[in-house]
Amino acid sequence: xxxxxxxxxxxxxxxxxxxxxxxxxxxxxxxxxxxxxxxxxxxxxxxxxxxxxxxxxxxxxxxxxxxxxxxxxxxxxxxxxxxxxxxxxxxxxxxxxxxxxxxxxxxxxxxxxxxxxxxxxxxxxxxxxxxxxxxxxxxxxxxxxxxxxxxxxxxxxxxxxxxxxxxxxxxxxxxxxxxxxxxxxxxxxxxxxxxxxxxxxxxxxxxxxxxxxxxxxxxxxxxxxxxxxxxxxxxxxxxxxxxxxxxxxxxxxxxxxxxxxxxxxxxxxxxxxxxxxxxxxxxxxxxxxxxxxxxxxxxxxxxxxxxxxxxxxxxxxxxxxxxxxxxxxxxx
Amino acid sequence: xxxxxxxxxxxxxxxxxxxxxxxxxxxxxxxxxxxxxxxxxxxxxxxxxxxxxxxxxxxxxxxxxxxxxxxxxxxxxxxxxxxxxxxxxxxxxxxxxxxxxxxxxxxxxxxxxxxxxxxxxxxxxxxxxxxxxxxxxxxxxxxxxxxxxxxxxxxxxxxxxxxxxxxxxxxxxxxxxxxxxxxxxxxxxxxxxxxxxxxxxxxxxxxxxxxxxxxxxxxxxxxxxxxxxxxxxxxxxxxxxxxxxxxxxxxxxxxxxxxxxxxxxxxxxxxxxxxxxxxxxxxxxxxxxxxxxxxxxxxxxxxxx
Numbered sequence: 277x278x279x280x281x282x283x284x285x286x287x288x289x290x291x292x293x294x295x296x297x298x299x300x301x302x303x304x305x306x307x308x309x310x311x312x313x314x315x316x317x318x319x320x321x322x323x324x325x326x327x328x329x330x331x332x333x334x335x336x337x338x339x340x341x342x343x344x345x346x347x348x349x350x351x352x353x354x355x356x357x358x359x360x361x362x363x364x365x366x367x368x369x370x371x372x373x374x375x376x377x378x379x380x381x382x383x384x385x386x387x388x389x390x391x392x393x394x395x396x397x398x399x400x401x402x403x404x405x406x407x408x409x410x411x412x413x414x415x416x417x418x419x420x421x422x423x424x425x426x427x428x429x430x431x432x433x434x435x436x437x438x439x440x441x442x443x444x445x446x447x448x449x450x451x452x453x454x455x456x457x458x459x460x461x462x463x464x465x466x467x468x469x470x471x472x473x474x475x476x477x478x479x480x481x482x483x484x485x486x487x488x489x490x491x492x493x494x495x496x497x498x499x500x501x502x503x504x505x506x507x508x509x510x511x512x513x514x515x516x517x518x519x520x521x522x523x524x525x526x527x528x529x530x531x532x533x534x535x536x537x538x539x540x541x542x543x544x545x546x547x548x549x550x551x552x553x554x555x556x557x558x559x560x561x562x563x564x565x566x567x568x569x570x571x572x573x574x575x576x577x578x579x580x581x582x583x584x585x586x587x588x589x590x591x592x593x594x595x596x597x598x599x600x601x602x603x604x605x606x607x608x
Numbered sequence: 609x610x611x612x613x614x615x616x617x618x619x620x621x622x623x624x625x626x627x628x629x630x631x632x633x634x635x636x637x638x639x640x641x642x643x644x645x646x647x648x649x650x651x652x653x654x655x656x657x658x659x660x661x662x663x664x665x666x667x668x669x670x671x672x673x674x675x676x677x678x679x680x681x682x683x684x685x686x687x688x689x690x691x692x693x694x695x696x697x698x699x700x701x702x703x704x705x706x707x708x709x710x711x712x713x714x715x716x717x718x719x720x721x722x723x724x725x726x727x728x729x730x731x732x733x734x735x736x737x738x739x740x741x742x743x744x745x746x747x748x749x750x751x752x753x754x755x756x757x758x759x760x761x762x763x764x765x766x767x768x769x770x771x772x773x774x775x776x777x778x779x780x781x782x783x784x785x786x787x788x789x790x791x792x793x794x795x796x797x798x799x800x801x802x803x804x805x806x807x808x809x810x811x812x813x814x815x816x817x818x819x820x821x822x823x824x825x826x827x828x829x830x831x832x833x834x835x836x837x838x839x840x841x842x843x844x845x846x847x848x849x850x851x852x853x854x855x856x857x858x859x860x861x862x863x864x865x866x867x868x869x870x871x872x873x874x875x876x877x878x879x880x881x882x883x884x885x886x887x888x889x890x891x892x893x894x895x896x897x898x899x900x901x902x903x904x905x906x907x908x909x910x911x912x913x
Contacts, residue, residue: 374812
């Protein structure tokens with residue numbers, strides 16, 4: 277939408293997605309409450325774009341990513357991927373949809389089965405969804421390894437023999453095996469060295485161009501999101517507080533939380549660093565099992581008003597493509 | 609880079625069968641190799657030995673009573689004049705087959721229950737209470753009741769020896785799977801939260817294949833340990849049953865039976881206890897080492913180190 281190459285077709289449409297995990301306690305394991313990890317988020321992802329999803333630890337980013345792929349049974353809401361509603365489809369029926377949507381995981385060490393060779397790991401999606409002969413499968417696996425920049429000779433090696441960056445490449449190759457349209461990248465670079473992070477992110481960008489992929493890029497690294505994302509959604513305590521194009525969000529953040537988040541980005545220049553005014557938030561993030569009344573951010577917001585403690589703000593479009601959930605910008 | 613040109617021009621090698629890697633690693637484990645050689649030797653001896661050593665283990669030669677080792681009876685003869693070597697060979701056949709079969713039965717049962725309980729939360733409570741129930745059962749009275757009830761029907765159905773064999777294996781199998789089940793369940797509970805299981809689910813792998821492909825290979829180590837300990841346990845339980853008169857008939861030699869027959873005269877003829885005792889311990893030790901080596905060889909992280 278912002279770029280000429282990006283189409284206007286919505287590939288992923290998330291509406292009011294809620295993912296609550298029950299808390300059981302007591303002798304009878306009665307349900308005493310729930311962790312509202314994701315509490316009503318809505319956004320669209322256009323075909324061919326990258327939507328960055330940022331927020332601090334525990335705000336529900338990863339849960340949102342997994343819930344969108346229906347790795348959890350969601351509490352409420354609708355998810356449409358490529359025109360198909362999958363919000364409440366039972367797991368066995370989802371199997372047919374799986375090739376469209378794939379995931380790259382955070383920890384490349386943990387997301388690869390240590391007992392399977394690289395060829396077996398990359399070939400697993402093919403075993404599940406494609407009917408290929410042994411030779412065809414092998415050829416496909418090798419071409420995927422080429423695509424992510426792994427040496428073909430490594431096909432029979434095991435994950436522990438690789439470095440972190442190479443393991444992440446294996447994970448990416450596995451996600452690519454079924455020619456997906458949509459990939460959720462769940463902090464794919466968080467466990468890597470800075471030098472390797474750049475390689476992996478550039479690889480993701482190259483693959484996006486080559487295969488026309490759409491990413492949901494989950495990260496807490498703002499500079500990396502600024503580099504890769506077309507649009508950015510900021511999450512706080514299970515809600516999306518601000519959603520805008522990359523340029524708008526980084527140049528003109530509206531929500532007090534986004535402002536605080538962006539002001540925390542380190543400044544490499546020591547002269548400028550002294551002049552940077554940081555917005556320091558007071559207190560801790562409230563527990564997602566017991567969010568505050570009204571706006572979720574009202575306990576820490578520097579610009580809090582009376583209304584914030586009473587009424588939950590609704591998402592509002594204050595400029596085309598710029599959505600903010602805050603009473604400061606509420607026009608009605 | 610020269611590397612790149614080489615890899616593009618040279619056709620990639622056909623994948624080597626992974627079992628060769630396993631075998632290569634197994635060979636480096638000296639204890640396991642010694643164990644394997646000894647175990648193969650014992651198995652060959654007890655199954656092929658009777659073709660070379662043709663004395664009938666039940667043949668009674670009163671003139672040879674309580675004889676020490678001689679050329680005619682290398683291990684000596686017992687209080688009825690039966691050749692001990694022949695009885696050892698015949699007894700080994702029974703003990704090893706009972707040990708292996710009962711171990712496999714208890715392992716399959718234990719792994720099955722453990723995986724079901726660990727992976728499917730709905731079955732967990734029920735299956736684990738069942739396991740607790742079996743653990744809490746008083747074993748000997750139970751064995752007695754089972755054998756009293758089923759000995760005769762099984763004998764009629766499969767013949768004397770086969771009937772008893774099936775009964776013993778079954779009894780040992782269903783009373784020794786609980787440890788395995790508990791260990792397996794614990795490991796499955798931990799493994800199913802790993803990211804690669806989540807990755808498999810995001811690919812759309814159905815649960816049964818997640819279990820077969822990702823869970824089972826990764827719980828190999830505890831299963832192997834259970835298996836090797838299970839053989840020892842089965843051989844010893846079988847001898848205890850024979851001792852109580854619940855197992856094979858008294859004239860039917862097994863290692864455990866030989867041990868118990870000889871223990872009354874341990875002062876005069878200690879070698880009669882030593883031979884079957886040594887055979888049981890060495891077999892168990894050999895199997896333990898094989899299990900150890902196999903566990904290491906099956907783990908790609910250890911392989912090639």
